[in-house]
Amino acid sequence: MSERVNIRRVQEKCFAFILRASLALCGGVLVFLLGSIVVKGFGSLSLDFFFTPAKDFGKSGGVIYQILGSLLMVVAAAVLVLPLALGTAIFQISYNARPKIRYVLEQSLYALNAIPSITYGLFGLIFFVNVLNTGISWFVGAVILAIMILPTAILSTYQAMAAIPKTYQENAAALGLTKAQVIRRVTLPQSFHGLVTGLLIGLARAIGETAPIMFIATAFSGVTVPQSLVEPVSTLPTHILELAQQSTDPQALQNAWGASLILVGLVAGFSGLALLIRSRLSSEGRK
Amino acid sequence: MSVITLNPPSSRKYRFSGTQAYCFASAALSILIVGTILLTLLVQSGPILLTGNADIIGTKWNPSDGKFGILPMLFGSVFVMSIAVSIAFPVGLMAAVYIAETRSSKLRRVLKSTLEILAGIPSIVYGLIGVTYLNIWIADLFDLQSGRIILTAGILLGIMILPTFLTLTEDAISAVPVKYRENAKSLGLYRHEVFLSIILPKAKSGIAGAGLLALGRALGETMAVMLVIGSLDRLPSPLLNPLSSGQTITSKLGREVTESAFGSPHFSALVFMGLLLVLITIFLTIASRYLFRQKDQHV
Amino acid sequence: MSSPKLSLVSGHSSADSSAEPHCIHMDGFSAYYGDNCIVSDVNLRLPPKGVTCLIGPSGAGKSTILRWLNRINEESERASFSGKIEVLGRDVLKGYPDVTELRRKVGMVFQQPCVFPCSIYDNMLMGLRSRKLSKGEARSIIEQSLKAASLWDEVSHRLAQPASALSLGQQQRLCLARALVLEPEVLLLDEPTASIDPVSSRAIEAFVIEQGREIPIIMVTHNIGQAKRISDHVIFLCDGQIVEQGTRAHMFSMRSAEKTRTYITEEFCDC
Numbered sequence: 001m002s003e004r005v006n007i008r009r010v011q012e013k014c015f016a017f018i019l020r021a022s023l024a025l026c027g028g029v030l031v032f033l034l035g036s037i038v039v040k041g042f043g044s045l046s047l048d049f050f051f052t053p054a055k056d057f058g059k060s061g062g063v064i065y066q067i068l069g070s071l072l073m074v075v076a077a078a079v080l081v082l083p084l085a086l087g088t089a090i091f092q093i094s095y096n097a098r099p100k101i102r103y104v105l106e107q108s109l110y111a112l113n114a115i116p117s118i119t120y121g122l123f124g125l126i127f128f129v130n131v132l133n134t135g136i137s138w139f140v141g142a143v144i145l146a147i148m149i150l151p152t153a154i155l156s157t158y159q160a161m162a163a164i165p166k167t168y169q170e171n172a173a174a175l176g177l178t179k180a181q182v183i184r185r186v187t188l189p190q191s192f193h194g195l196v197t198g199l200l201i202g203l204a205r206a207i208g209e210t211a212p213i214m215f216i217a218t219a220f221s222g223v224t225v226p227q228s229l230v231e232p233v234s235t236l237p238t239h240i241l242e243l244a245q246q247s248t249d250p251q252a253l254q255n256a257w258g259a260s261l262i263l264v265g266l267v268a269g270f271s272g273l274a275l276l277i278r279s280r281l282s283s284e285g286r287k
Numbered sequence: 288m289s290v291i292t293l294n295p296p297s298s299r300k301y302r303f304s305g306t307q308a309y310c311f312a313s314a315a316l317s318i319l320i321v322g323t324i325l326l327t328l329l330v331q332s333g334p335i336l337l338t339g340n341a342d343i344i345g346t347k348w349n350p351s352d353g354k355f356g357i358l359p360m361l362f363g364s365v366f367v368m369s370i371a372v373s374i375a376f377p378v379g380l381m382a383a384v385y386i387a388e389t390r391s392s393k394l395r396r397v398l399k400s401t402l403e404i405l406a407g408i409p410s411i412v413y414g415l416i417g418v419t420y421l422n423i424w425i426a427d428l429f430d431l432q433s434g435r436i437i438l439t440a441g442i443l444l445g446i447m448i449l450p451t452f453l454t455l456t457e458d459a460i461s462a463v464p465v466k467y468r469e470n471a472k473s474l475g476l477y478r479h480e481v482f483l484s485i486i487l488p489k490a491k492s493g494i495a496g497a498g499l500l501a502l503g504r505a506l507g508e509t510m511a512v513m514l515v516i517g518s519l520d521r522l523p524s525p526l527l528n529p530l531s532s533g534q535t536i537t538s539k540l541g542r543e544v545t546e547s548a549f550g551s552p553h554f555s556a557l558v559f560m561g562l563l564l565v566l567i568t569i570f571l572t573i574a575s576r577y578l579f580r581q582k583d584q585h586v
Numbered sequence: 587m588s589s590p591k592l593s594l595v596s597g598h599s600s601a602d603s604s605a606e607p608h609c610i611h612m613d614g615f616s617a618y619y620g621d622n623c624i625v626s627d628v629n630l631r632l633p634p635k636g637v638t639c640l641i642g643p644s645g646a647g648k649s650t651i652l653r654w655l656n657r658i659n660e661e662s663e664r665a666s667f668s669g670k671i672e673v674l675g676r677d678v679l680k681g682y683p684d685v686t687e688l689r690r691k692v693g694m695v696f697q698q699p700c701v702f703p704c705s706i707y708d709n710m711l712m713g714l715r716s717r718k719l720s721k722g723e724a725r726s727i728i729e730q731s732l733k734a735a736s737l738w739d740e741v742s743h744r745l746a747q748p749a750s751a752l753s754l755g756q757q758q759r760l761c762l763a764r765a766l767v768l769e770p771e772v773l774l775l776d777e778p779t780a781s782i783d784p785v786s787s788r789a790i791e792a793f794v795i796e797q798g799r800e801i802p803i804i805m806v807t808h809n810i811g812q813a814k815r816i817s818d819h820v821i822f823l824c825d826g827q828i829v830e831q832g833t834r835a836h837m838f839s840m841r842s843a844e845k846t847r848t849y850i851t852e853e854f855c856d857c
Contacts, residue, residue, distance in 0.1 A: 008477050008715070009684060015479035019388075022381035026453065029446055030405055036416060037408070087313025095310055105314060107573065108321040114572035115324065116507025118540050119561045123324045126331050126558070130549045147320055154317070180306035208409025211509040211537075215544055237411045237510075244411070244514055247418045257419075260412045267407050390663045469658050470700040470761070474713040475690030475768060484712065488703045 041261025044254040050262075053224070054239070059251045063259050065224055069138065069233030070266070072226075073217065074207045076142035077149060078199050084146075085153035086195060092154075093161040094183055113151040120144050120212035129216050139229040141217025148212060149202025156201065160194020161187055193277055200274035204267045210237035236263045325565070332559035335552050343556065348520040350547070355556035359522050361563075363437065363533040367512060368505045370441025370529060371448055376498060379453040384482060386453075387460035399454065406450040414511040417443040422515050429530055435517035438529040443511050452501040459493025460486060496578035503571040506537075506564065513538035536560045608672075609634040609772055609802045610655065615669035617650045617659075617826075624650045625826040627669075636818035637798035640806045643849070646823040648806040652774045654678070655804070656692040657685055674771055693770030697777040699757035701749035706741050709749045709760060713768045727767050734796065735763035736789045755786025762793060773797060775805040779812065791816050810850055814838055822846045 048062055055061035088105070096102050124144040128134045164187065172182045219232035220242045226233055236259050243256035335343060335355060345356025386398050421443055422434030463486050471481040487494075517532025520539070524531070540557055547553040612630040616623060625647035632638055640648040653659040654667055657678060671678040673692060682688035690713070702709050710728040719727070732738040737759045741752070749760060758778060765773065775794065779787040794803055794816050807813050813820055813834075820837040822829045822845075830843045837846060 008480070012477040012479050015477075015482070019381050019385040022378045023385045025378055026382045026449065029449070030401060033405065033408065033416065033446070036420070037412065040419075084313050084316060087310045088317045090306075091310035091314035095307060096314070105318060108318050110572055110576055111569045112321050112324075114503055114507075114568045115565050116509070116537060116568055118507070118509040118537050119324075119328065119565050122540060122544060122558060122561045123327055125544065126549070127323065127327050131327075147324075150317065150320070183306060204407060208407075208411070210409070210411045211541060214541070237409060240411050240415060241510065241514075244415045244418050253415075253419060256415055260415055263409055264412060267409060268404065271403070271407055390661065392663055464700075465661075466696060466698050466700045467702070468661065469694075469696060471702070471712070472661065472686075473656055473658055473689050473692075473694035473696075473774075474764065475686045476712065476715070477686055480715065484704075485702050 037257070037261055037264055040254075040257035041264075044258035045261060049255075049258050054234075054255075059246075059249065059255065063236065063239060063255075063262065066234050066236045066239045066259065067262065067266075068225060069218070069223070070207055070235040070237070070263075072233060073138055073142045073145060073213070073235060074203045076139065077145035077206055078203055080142060080146035081150055081153050081202070082195070082199065085150060085157055085198065088154050089157035089161060089191075089195075090183055090187065092158050094179065094187065109151040109154055112147070116211075117148065117209055118211040120148055121215045124212065124216040135230055136216060136219065136232045137230040138217050138226055138233040141213040141233075144212050144216065145206040145209065148209065149199070149206050152202040152205070153195065153198040156198025157191060157195040160191035163194075164190045193280075197274045197278045200270050200277065204270035204274065207270065208237060208263060208267050210241055214238050214241065236266075325562075328558055328562040328565060332555055332562050334550075335555035335559050338552055343559070346522055350553040353552065355552065357536075357556065357560055357563075359520050360534050360536045360539045360560060362522055362526075363516070364506055364535040364537070364564075366437055366523075366527075366529070366533065367440045367444055367516070367535055368502065370438065371444035371505045372498075372502065374442060374445030375449045375452050375501065379449050380456055380494070383453050383456040383460055384486075386457050388478070388482070399457070402450045402454050406454065410447065410508055410510045413443060413447050414514040417511055417515040431530065433517065433532075435515050435532055436530050437516060437523065437533040440512045440516040440533070440535070441529065443515055444505050444508055447508060447511060448501040448505050451504060452497050455497030455500060456490075456494050459490040459497060462493065463489045492578045492581040496575040499571045499575035499578065503568040503575070506571075507568050509537040509541050513541040518542055536564050608632060609674055610804070611670075611672040612651075613670040615651070615654075615667060615671060617647065617654060617667040618665070619650075619662075620664040623826060625667075625823075628826075628828055630821070630828075630831075632802055632804065632819075634802055635799065637794055637803045637805060637816055638819045638821060639813040639817035640804065640821050640823060641808070641810065641813050641849075642823035642829075644808075645825075647826040648823055649776050651823075652694070652776050652804060652806055655772070655774055656689050656694050657682075658689070658694065660685075690768050691770055692772045692774060693765035693768060694774040695758070695761045695765050695776065695778050697780050699754050699761055699782065701752065701757045701760055703750065704748065705746050706749045706752070706760065707745040710764055710767055713764060728763075731763040731766040732760075734766055735759040735793055737763055753783070753786075755782040755789075758782050759786060759789060759793075762790065766797075771801060773801060773803045775803060777806050777808060780808065787812075822849065824849070 050062060050067070051064050052062035053065050054063060092102065092105060096105070121144070124140055128140040128143070129136065134140050168186050168190065169182055172186045173179075177185065213235065217232060218235055218238040220234065220238065223232060223234040240256050240259050240263065243252045243259070246252040342354050342356050344358065345354065346358045347354040347356045348359060386395055389395060417439060422439050424434070425436065425439045425442075426432070426434030467485050467489060468481060471485045476484070512535055516535060516538050518534055518538060519532035520534050523529075523533055540561055544554075544557055547557060608631045610630060610632040612628055615625065615628045615630070617625040628647075628651065630651075640651065642648055650659065650665075654671060655673060655678070659665045659667075672681070673688065676682060678688065702712060707728065710731065711724065714724055714727070729738060729742075732741065737756060740756060741760075749757065752760060758781075762778065779790050782790075791812060794805060797803060798816070798818065805816075817834045819831065820834055821831040822837065824845065830837065830846045832842070836842060838850065840847070842850075
């Protein structure tokens with residue numbers, strides 16, 4: 001009997017060892033990834049890098065227009081997606097009584113979330129650039145990014161709205177407010193943090209995307225601030241892509257790492273803001 | 288009696304329908320967008336499906352000959368995905384068990400938030416890491432001229448889906464109530480027995496859901512794969528040789544969409560592959576949602 | 587309010603238990619959760635047979651004492667204890683380097699019935715891994731245990747069905763039977779009847795009385811009537827300290843401390 005118990009004990013020790021080894025492996029990968037981004041990135045960062053335009057096909061100079069282009073596009077996407085996400089979320093929570101429509105809408109959103117990013121680009125290329133004949137345009141890119149972050153924004157808003165205790169709405173309705181007034185006075189203020197965090201998480205994802213915009217919205221060199229809706233811009237992710245493809249050139253690679261660090265910084269900034277607002281506003285909303 | 292009616296009901300009614308109309312329009316537009324995307328891809332892949340002699344289920348991709356066999360790309364996608372999954376799933380599962388079963392909530396918090404940062408790194412940055420390090424290391428390791436091969440893409444992709452899979456799996460394992468652990472342990476079971484006999488069966492649908500979601504991510508990932516896979520439109524020979532260059536559906540799209548003329552059979556074949564990809568990933572997502580819902584019901 | 591060191595002289599189980607070794611021995615036991623002291627300076631000696639009921643208001647530390655006896659509490663992050671616990675003559679920490687050995691000797695059943703996601707039979711089999719048994723032996727042990735928990739008649743025809751299909755009361759009895767297959771030398775019961783139906787409660791009480799003739803059973807209960815029905819000894823805890831302990835006859839008589847009497851009568855009124 002004791003022999004059998006010992007075997008089980010050895011098995012337990014092996015199990016524990018495998019767990020630790022796996023965690024160590026994950027930790028190692030994690031440290032390597034973050035470490036290489038930070039170390040390599042800081043190596044090529046300087047104030048000039050932030051504030052000068054790219055020269056020599058990105059090999060020298062900075063990334064000012066890439067940063068501006070990226071920000072322009074995601075901010076436009078946020079402005080586009082805001083009313084749509086809000087309306088759809090309110091529809092789901094307040095007006096949608098039929099379970100079938102609710103189901104279809106929900107599944108559509110999950111489907112939308114699942115679509116690989118490159119096919120968004122493909123869709124944009126067909127539908128906007130060719131069928132609607134817009135040409136390569138940053139605004140089309142913003143529209144596509146808006147579609148991409150739509151599910152995140154809607155779901156986050158919806159969850160915040162669903163978390164409001166039913167008694168709030170019932171009490172407001174008992175005071176004689178109409179449905180629209182209840183929405184405006186109770187539902188909206190109580191769930192605003194959900195919309196904002198959803199948007200920010202969406203932005204964090206959108207700003208790092210390359211595949212959806214590389215066919216339809218960007219040009220590599222010679223681009224400054226766009227003067228109209230139908231001009232291309234240059235963005236950080238597509239800039240990194242171009243530089244990474246010249247990976248034999250150390251100068252290009254170094255600039256790619258610098259741009260990557262800035263991009264990761266922007267992503268982290270948006271996500272951090274989202275977390276902050278979630279903890280701030282949601283605790284305020286509960287009071 | 289009628290004096291009590293202060294607001295004329297008509298004005299309320301009007302505002303009511305204003306908000307309502309806005310919400311209905313938003314919801315309709317949201318559904319419309321999904322429909323339009325699917326329809327556009329379907330319509331545009333029509334020409335190649337209607338052309339009889341394009342050999343779409345073939346192994347040769349040669350636009351100048353009018354040969355558009357998608358098998359090499361399909362195979363490449365599945366192959367790269369399999370490598371990624373066979374790296375990420377075991378490591379992710381075991382690390383998730385460690386995080387979930389650890390008694391230190393501090394360690395757990397730190398690890399979870401770092402994983403979230405990792406999941407937020409844009410794929411192009413992973414691509415850059417692949418180009419700078421991984422592909423050179425692999426080339427040195429196997430003594431190859433170029434490290435841009437299926438194996439590199441698979442490993443890189445495995446690293447990319449690891450955070451997502453790990454976090455979701457950890458959620459599923461942590462969601463198993465403590466009482467199961469306590470009951471199992473008071474029967475004198477060892478830790479690995481508690482996990483394998485009790486926790487794993489309880490968490491399995493959640494873990495499977497996490498797996499499917501990660502599969503979907505792996506299939507749809509473009510940038511990182513495109514930079515390191517080598518872009519060769521042939522089936523590897525021998526078929527299961529991970530050291531040969533290859534092509535996935537996504538890397539194919541990323542490379543060739545801008546080179547093909549809109550409306551040509553070439554373009555249409557590319558769109559068809561995109562449509563296929565969309566359908567597969569949507570299926571995986573819906574299946575994983577189903578599994579997650581099952582998990583909620585059980586626990 | 588000192589904690590009296592007391593060798594319990596039981597009513598009907600054995601006449602001279604003080605001569606026998608103690609199955610459980612606590613000296614200066616204090617338990618903490620983080621910085622909060624849950625139980626302070628408890629001294630206990632329990633005889634090797636009989637049913638001991640821990641009673642007292644919620645938060646008195648009854649469960650905490652129980653949960654340290656098989657060290658299940660060390661799975662919680664911030665729980666710790668000081669002092670000495672001896673179980674079956676061995677120190678609970680040093681005497682059992684392999685904690686699973688301790689847990690196999692000290693069976694435990696919790697308040698919430700908890701069946702594992704497999705068949706009834708596999709649930710029963712879960713504890714038997716430590717013993718080399720043929721299929722027939724295992725089956726007979728399982729049958730005996732299920733009979734002891736008066737569950738056999740209800741489940742004998744459907745042992746292969748998932749255990750989650752049983753009613754809550756049946757699940758709890760399954761948990762008892764499951765703890766029994768290990769032939770534990772001590773049995774800890776943490777309010778086993780608190781969340782189940784009266785019929786199953788009665789069955790469990792009968793089980794406890796029956797098993798208490800063989801092994802020591804320590805049971806937390808909020809139900810004073812139950813303690814009166816089944817206990818040999820009663821320990822009354824309040825605010826993490828032992829107020830009084832003694833035989834059933836003593837504790838439920840007018841000779842017990844005033845605080846005990848107040849608690850017992852007021853709990854009765856609540857029922």
